[in-house]
Amino acid sequence: MDAIFKALADPTRRKLLDRLFRKQGQTLTELIDGLDMRRQSATKHLAVLEEAQLVTCQWHGREKLHYLNPVPIAEINRRWLDKFSGDRAAAILNLRDALQENDNE
Secondary structure: OOOHHHHHOHHHHHHHHHHHHOOEEHHHHHHHHHOOOOOHHHHHHHHHHHHOOOOOEEOOOOOOEEOOOOOHHHHHHHHHHHOOHHHHHHHHHHHHHHHHHEEEE
């Protein structure tokens, strides 16, 4: 899971994952279209995402298509987030929000 957290820690990599979430099977050119990012930089980021198994690739002729793999994120959700999303966590968040509202007044 360390590789997954490392990959998710970078905002550029999260942006690439968001783009793949919106549209699967993109080439490198499609992924960086409209971003202020060079191909070499994007390739390095994608390599980290592939190593963490967050992105899988498939060759279609001469094009390398990138796909989001949601399984590692689901595993994080099951192991780390589900146990904190119960009633107690919701009550603590509600209390924190109420206290912050009082501080802002």
